Amino acid sequence: MSQSDLKKTPLYEAHVAAGARMVPFAGYAMPVQYRDGVLKEHLWTRESAGLFDVSHMGQARLRGVAPLSAFEEVTPGDFIGLLPGRQRYSVLLNRKGGVIDDLMASRPDDDGLFVIVNGACKDGDFAYIADELVPQISIERLEDRALLALQGPKAVDVLKTHIPECAGKVFMDSWATTGWGVDVLISRSGYTGEDGYEISVPGHAAERIWIALLEDERVRPIGLGARDSLRLEAGLPLYGHDVDETVSPVEAGLTFAVSKKRRDAQDFPGAARIARELAEGPSRVRVGLKVLDGPPAREGAEIADADGQVVGVVTSGGFAPSLGHPIAMGFVPPALSAVGTALKVIVRGKAGTAQVVAMPFVPNRYVRKV
Amino acid sequence: MRFTKDHEWVALDGDIATVGITAYAAEQLGDVVFVEVPDIGKTLKQGDDMAVVESVKAASDVYAPVSGEVVEANAALGEAPDTVNAAPEAGGWFAKIKVSDPSQVEALMDRAAYETFLQTL
Secondary structure, X not given: OOHHHOEOOOOHHHHHHOOOEEEEEOOEEEEEEOOOOHHHHHHHHHHOEEEEEOOOOEEEEEEEOOHHHHHOOOOOOOOOOOOOOEEEEEEEEOOOOOEEEEEEEEOOOOOOEEEEEOHHHHHHHHHXXXXXXXXXXXXXXXXXXXXXXXXXXXXXXXXXXOOHHHHHOOOOEEEEEEEXXXXXXXXXXXXXXXXXXXXXXXXXXXXXXXXXXXXXXXXXXXXXXXXXXXXXXXXXXXXXXXXXXXOOOOOOOOHHHOOHHHXXXXXXXOHHHHHHHHHHOOOOEEEEEEEOOOOOOOOOOEEEOOOOOEEEEEEEEEEEOOOOEEEEEEEEXXXXXXXXXXXXXXXXXXXXXXXXXXXXXXXOOOOOOO | OXXXXXXXXXEEEOOEEEEEEOHHHHHHHOXXXXXXXXXXXXXXXXXXXXXXXXXXXXEEEEEOOOOEEEEEEOOHHHHOOOHHHHOOOOOOOOEEEEEOOOHHHXXXXXXXXXXXXXXXX
């Protein structure tokens, strides 16, 4: 795809003006970093507040007579039990129990279900949901809305100067409100492991809101490069890398997204495979690796056991700015997945030493109580 | 100092060429977190893979700007890879190569030509 075919978010001009390096991502021209660079942007988010443009992600409203129960036909989550004002992480499943995409679904108001999916998958996701669920539900894609993420320990103090009630919310709360003179949909969540918010705003107001948030000296703009290193440290899988249509939620370490009630009912796509994996264990599992010596092990690097036998592959990895050493995620057989297991990662033909460690690599700081 | 289109620099003292990556390359890579320098004694042809430099984002190959034998590698980059960002054309050097054909160095761009080349990117 040539640069001119790329779509632009409503914040494109603001990124360029801020010195961003723009790269193609999910069909959009997106900022991979600003003038500070990935390392400083990453550390700033962990110590203060980072502002991200994630408007490439797919936002939609699902409406109908009973949109919550309808949504259970394509996911393994307990959506019938999703309370107003709450958000849930879930996965779209295919009939083989593989993950089509991961997503956030919430009830910010009484207007059905508000869904946010990955940018690279959004057309396929909504086509699949439509195939399975229309006419039980209708899908309205909110392509005129932008999505901002404000992440970091100071996000709450920054945002409460604009949206006072945000300080009283907890992790995975979701609500509709008015801010900056327009309608906004907010959740207290994100994908960095930090406390923070994801804020859906009308596209025409996005640049004004972006600038208003950046006027606070605690906030700096953060690119996709640091977004990736932050989510890696947080142990969060990236769809298309750590999870794809062949991977089940059990293999991916996302069993928490398969609700107890739904496990018993086995009433979702691929339920038989998932029940079997829960009973007998999967053939591979996603683990976290600390690379003890040598270069970073990145996506595609082979994982070997202590004898040098290849047992798996790295699905994402890199240098962890908050830890000062390389980390990775990858799939290995369950017998080699226990914390402390010594493994090797093969980079450019040389075996580096690695060890299975618990994820998240950096403790998350979600606010579950206020 | 001479320069390649792949953004390596070469400084020739006698028949020993000190090589590294340019300030432009270091800026483009961003924060360097790991450098794999060549083994001493390795014989390189001009254009061969010589080293690997890794930023938070990605790994990039560095090519030998001249042919010859590696006589020294910058071991200090193991502990302080960020020297490549701080002093790319000084303390951030990668290797010293005993050149087999000094005319290869003369054929590379001088600084004025390299800076003109950067304007075209």
